Amino acid sequence: MKNYLIVILCLFRLLYAQVQISGNQNVYAALLAYQCQNLTVNAATGFSPGMEVCILQMKGAKVNTANSPSYGSVTDFKQTGKFEFHQIVSINGNQIQLAKPVMTAFDVMEPVQVIGFLPHQTDLLISSSVVPEAWNGSVGGVVILKTSRNLILNGQINANGAGFRGGQKSNLQCSVLGSQSSSYQFPYPATNPALAVGQKGESIAELNSFSLGGRGGLANGGGGGNVNDNAGGGGSNYGIGGKSELGHAGFIPTFGGHSLTNSPLDPRFFFGGGGGGASENDSMATEGANGGGLVFLFADSIRGFGKIIANGNSAIDAGADGAGGGGAGGMICLQSNHISSAIQLEAKGGSGG
Numbered sequence: 001m002k003n004y005l006i007v008i009l010c011l012f013r014l015l016y017a018q019v020q021i022s023g024n025q026n027v028y029a030a031l032l033a034y035q036c037q038n039l040t041v042n043a044a045t046g047f048s049p050g051m052e053v054c055i056l057q058m059k060g061a062k063v064n065t066a067n068s069p070s071y072g073s074v075t076d077f078k079q080t081g082k083f084e085f086h087q088i089v090s091i092n093g094n095q096i097q098l099a100k101p102v103m104t105a106f107d108v109m110e111p112v113q114v115i116g117f118l119p120h121q122t123d124l125l126i127s128s129s130v131v132p133e134a135w136n137g138s139v140g141g142v143v144i145l146k147t148s149r150n151l152i153l154n155g156q157i158n159a160n161g162a163g164f165r166g167g168q169k170s171n172l173q174c175s176v177l178g179s180q181s182s183s184y185q186f187p188y189p190a191t192n193p194a195l196a197v198g199q200k201g202e203s204i205a206e207l208n209s210f211s212l213g214g215r216g217g218l219a220n221g222g223g224g225g226n227v228n229d230n231a232g233g234g235g236s237n238y239g240i241g242g243k244s245e246l247g248h249a250g251f252i253p254t255f256g257g258h259s260l261t262n263s264p265l266d267p268r269f270f271f272g273g274g275g276g277g278a279s280e281n282d283s284m285a286t287e288g289a290n291g292g293g294l295v296f297l298f299a300d301s302i303r304g305f306g307k308i309i310a311n312g313n314s315a316i317d318a319g320a321d322g323a324g325g326g327g328a329g330g331m332i333c334l335q336s337n338h339i340s341s342a343i344q345l346e347a348k349g350g351s352g353g
Contacts, residue, residue: 017149018123025130027116028139031055031108037086037098039114042138044094047116054117054144054296055102056083056269060110061204061219071184071216072205072223073258079107080204081268088116110206113139120147124299126155126306132162132293137202141271141293141330151299151336153306153343161313161350162293163271163330167199167224167232169278169285169322170213174227181227182252184216188224198224201235201274201288201325203257217241220257220273222288222325230254232276232288232325234352235312238262241273241328242352257328269294269333272312275325275352284319286353292330303340308332314350323353 027046031039039055047053062076086098096114106112124147135141141162145151171189174196181195187210190196197213203221215223215230222233222241233256234242241256257273272291279285292310312327329347 018125019120020125020127022126022128022130024133025117026132026142026144028133029114030138031106031112031114033108034102034106037101039096039098041094041096041114044091044096047088047091047096049088049090051088051116052119052146053086053088054083054115055086055106056113056115056142057081057106058111058113059204059206060107063205063219065211067184069255072218074205074219074260077268079105081270083269111138115142115144117144117146121149122147123150123152125152126157128155130157132159135162135165135271135293143293144296146298149300151297151302153302153304156307156309157295159293159295159310159330161290161327163291163312163327164202164221164235164274165290166274166288166315166324166327167201167222167277169287169324170196170198170280172196173283174279174281184214185211186213188213195227196279197226198232198277198279198322200224201232201257201276203273204270215252215254217255217257220260220270220328222257222273222276223255224276225254225279225322226252227279228281229322230279231322231352232278233257234325234349235273235275235291235328236260237270237272237328237331242325244325244352256325269331272328272330272349275315275327278318278322278324280321282320285321286316286318286324288324289313289315289327289350291327292347294330295332298335300336301338302334302336302343305342307344307346310347312348312350315353317353326350326352
């Protein structure tokens with residue numbers, strides 16, 4: 001009888017120690033200000049004491065603005081891609097107090113987000129799909145899971161298309177042949193059909209509306225198609241984005257995003273760049289596609305036969321007008337003592353239309 005009871009208790013403990021998860025497992029807030037270990041966010045809903053957070057600088061890089069093929073190349077990454085992990089001690093309104101001071105000089109004048117996640121002490125089982133909240137230009141696009149035990153992945157962790165957003169197609173019907181202009185930047189949205197170009201893909205750099213259109217890549221965002229049917233350029237990450245060579249009325253290439261750099265001594269994490277939007281004169285052009293998001297996994301072991309994916313999306317094919325550029329792959333970071341060889345990883349770029 002005693003042996004029977006011991007077996008039942010052990011089985012109950014094993015069952016209790018496994019938690020099945022799906023959907024979005026994180027909470028997100030925009031960082032507005034910070035001092036020492038105190039954060040001010042736009043909304044602290046969903047955060048709680050004991051939860052851990054990642055502070056991540058999304059944008060803020062400076063780029064070359066010369067009207068040349070080097071347009072949009074990064075001249076200074078600033079704090080973009082830098083991150084810190086912390087634990088929450090207390091919350092008061094929109095104030096979050098951390099256990100330790102923030103050490104990085106985050107630039108809150110540019111997008112910085114705070115991503116919350118639970119430090120689980122049980123096995124985590126994924127049989128369906130875990131996804132991030134959609135990136136909206138301020139927050140989202142990141143999956144972070146942590147457990148001191150096993151992460152059993154028989155489904156997927158999917159951050160496809162969760163990164164930087166693709167550029168829009170030209171907002172007006174273009175009235176000028178592409179061969180008449182080869183500038184690397186134009187205003188977007190356009191107010192003159194003669195200057196109707198596709199929007200550049202979203203990236204780690206931000207420019208004003210006078211520079212958001214045109215064929216020059218913007219950091220890791222693809223360039224927008226210049227006037228009359230030019231396609232958009234592909235987004236990039238750690239590789240150059242695809243280049244579009246041909247437009248309906250002229251050989252004016254649209255440049256892809258520029259290759260980003262990283263260092264083991266100064267690691268940074270970036271979304272995949274958005275593809276550039278195309279230009280049109282027959283209402284048939286397509287938008288650029290979104291880049292891939294970010295996935296961080298922390299577990300004693302990661303096993304199973306599932307997939308971890310952070311691919312860029314592919315653009316939709318166009319008809320008689322230009323097509324959008326594909327989004328670049330995002331990034332995946334795994335920290336574990338053992339990772340099953342059956343787990344599949346993908347962070348590749350999408351195709352242009």
